[in-house]
Amino acid sequence: MRMMLGxxxxxxxxxxxxxxxxxxxAGADAFTA
Structure with missing residues (x-):
């Protein structure tokens, strides 16, 4: 088990x-454009 997992x-x-x-x-910009 590696120590860096967390x-x-x-x-x-x-x-x-x-x-x-x-x-x-990006979706919001496309919707309002």
Whole structure:
């Protein structure tokens, strides 16, 4: 078991949230345009 697993999971979660927020912003821009 690696010791970095918790940090990697937290980083992955942050990346997924950032991507979801970016996609939502792009969708909102397309909807209002």
């Amino acid at each position: 940090k990697e999971l937290r980083t992955l979660r942050l990346q997924q949230r950032s991507r979801a927020e970016a996609e939502f912003a």
